[in-house]
Amino acid sequence: MLCIISGNMRVITDEGSWITPPGQACWVPSEANHLVTFTQSSEFRTISIRSDLLTDLPKKCCVIKLSPLLRELILTAIKIGWDYRLESYEARLMQLLIEKIPLEKETPFFIPEGRDSRLKKVTSAMHENVRIDYTLKHWGNVAGASPRTLARLFELEMGMSFSTWRQQLCLLHAIEMLLKGQSITNTAFTLGYSSAGNFTSMFTQAMSKSPTAYLKEWNINKEIL
Template sequence: MTMDVSKLTKLSPIEIGYIVNPALPVIPFAMEVHRAGCAAPHAHPRGQLIFASRGVMRVICSRDIWVVPPSQAVWVPPEVEHEVYFPGDASLRNLFIDQSVSRVLPNECKVLKVSPLLRELILESVKVGDTYESDSAGYRLMMVIIDELRSMEPTDLRLPMGQDERLQRAMDFLLSNPGDKRAIDELAIIAGASSRTLARLFVRETGLTFGTWRKRLILQEAVKRLGKGHSVTSVAFDLGYGSLSAFIDMFRHALGSPPGQYVQAARQTL
């Protein structure tokens, strides 16, 4: 999960995010990126749907981490600080949404499942750009996008982080060693706390049990490695799974499709 961001191309905040204009409820943005990331955490008046139709993103928002495949998108509300990193090649198809309409969307960062309909709507919106006028076909398309976003189903790819130093030591170790299988009592020695205290810290500061948090970490790491071209078998066993079928079942349950289908989707471009 760790990433040397110093080796990534630095991207300045996208100026579209700072345009305040209710007459343009949605402004689409398309960009091809290669091993790049934000120059610094930033926020802007427009909400942002961060979507890579090809490639994997790592998004940090409000101390939470997401590793996001092409079947998912991250919603960032207006004025919420965030960072985005692309460890490989990615095709961005983002939507910047004016506050006049974004109030009907979640008020916190969420990962949303991108339906086939939304993918097509995003494709069409990129063609329209920001040249549409009120009550035009382009304007009506953008409002359909807002309606579709309201019905999107959230996913469990969020990996919440903690602030307690003991919890951070445990998390940092697991982030650097996502395939490590040691139990919580062994991890507690690294954290400098009893296993009972560490278990309470996970629930209190993340809302997840230790076991659930580690499963989400493994899922994020699997998404990242599959996006880099690693085989399903190598990813499964490197991340501590004793059987390939158990890994596939976990992946399908979390993302709605087996890892083989995910790999195919990751190579497609809108």
């Protein structure tokens, strides 16, 4: 499990990408082939768990929000290290950490990927320059496919509509931009929103807090961690 203290991380697998901002952790199963990239200078902590203790833990990658208790358990576990007796207080603390992981709330920081070559051409281009005002017609010209074909591929391979996937990608890019110090207004216009207010409404609906509140919480967590 990779826990982000500052900066921002992406975990990429064949299924898609998980963005992990500060105050979150990305759970990666031991058998999952994955690539970790950092979109800015970052600080993180890694927790490794023995394979025989994974029974009740997630079977797939996921991003979870670190509750205050789990955060403290992780920091304490790192200080303890590997040198402790099996019947000790330290061992009980490690067991509590393991039991707490599957109880944490998953966060909506996953963007799936498809396999069709036309779809991959579109999503690759969108990762480089996503805008909420670029339609399927625009991306159809990039992929050499009709809007109807692309719409069908998004539903079939992503399990969601094009507009839902596009908004999710905009959200993930917005988080990365805000964490890098971009203003809310600049982030909104870069992503193609007609106003900062429209962008803020999208962000608040998805994250249950405004961009300003999100950044304030991140700064508090950064100080604690």
